[in-house]
Amino acid sequence: MVEKQLNELIKESFPSLSPGQKKVAEFIKSHMDEGALHTAYQIGKRAGVSETTVIRLAYTLGFTGFSDLQEKIRKDWLEDKHSYTKEVSATAETSDENQLFERVIEHEKSILQQLLQQIRPEELSKTIDCIIRADRVYIGGFGSSYAAAYWLFYSLRQFRENIYLSSPNGFMPEEVSELSEHSIMMVFAFPRYRKETLKLVNLAKKQKATVVAITNRQLSPVGQLADITLTTEEHIESSHNSIASVISLLEVLMAGIQKEDKDRISRRQQKLEQLYADQGLFIE
Incomplete structure (x- = not known):
């Protein structure tokens, strides 16, 4: 069976999460790098909730604790980082207005490449x-x-x-x-x-x-x-x-x-x- 990504687990549980847990979930999705490295207290502070709320989210999503959740964050983050390294470099903006057409095309190419990576x-x-x-x-x-x-x-x-x-x-x-x-x-x-x-x-x-x-x-x-x-x-x-x-x-x-x-x-x-x-x- 294909292992579900964290964003899928969050989506499935999102309607039943408490308001505080929803804040943590959205923060983690938007800041996977910080979620992979920071403590539960630091994540809670950045999301505007308590450390306990972060830990409760881990249990609600089916993990044995925050460390188990963080290991999943790290795994997904590293996979995404590897997949989109080329995309980031391809879409880097340039100040040369003469290359506007090329920038737009490269941006569209990066979106399509990302689409290929995320399709399930x-x-x-x-x-x-x-x-x-x-x-x-x-x-x-x-x-x-x-x-x-x-x-x-x-x-x-x-x-x-x-x-x-x-x-x-x-x-x-x-x-x-x-x-x-x-x-x-x-x-x-x-x-x-x-x-x-x-x-x-x-x-x-x-x-x-x-x-x-x-x-x-x-x-x-x-x-x-x-x-x-x-x-x-x-x-x-x-x-x-x-x-x-x-x-x-x-x-x-x-x-x-x-x-x-x-x-x-x-x-x-x-x-x-x-x-x-x-x-x-x-x-x-």
């Missing part, structure tokens, strides 16, 4: 299987997240039926109320996070639908609620989120669906091509 195949496989088996697929995205939501909506409509999409500014409760335990909701959420996203997810969970979040980090507001959370820029510090990483992740999902559900997709595309020809939609 089992989570992708689970998402692909849920999409294929679902009776309905509802896709939600508001504001700037709507662009990626529409891309997935249009692409999935080429593969199968019963695909639904929110509007950029809201959703129809009647459509969401038709979801069930056999349905899946794909929801996109990137800063600045919209309140409608949480309303949509909570309504879907009441319908017992599987919720998959595509977001920038595991502990984003929607990431904490989702059954499956796929992240795009967990370790990237940037003033905006890259659409390249989001679309690349979706391309991986689409390729997996096409591989696993090729017979139904073939029938669907033949039907659509006949419809397009009858309507004369394309210049050929």
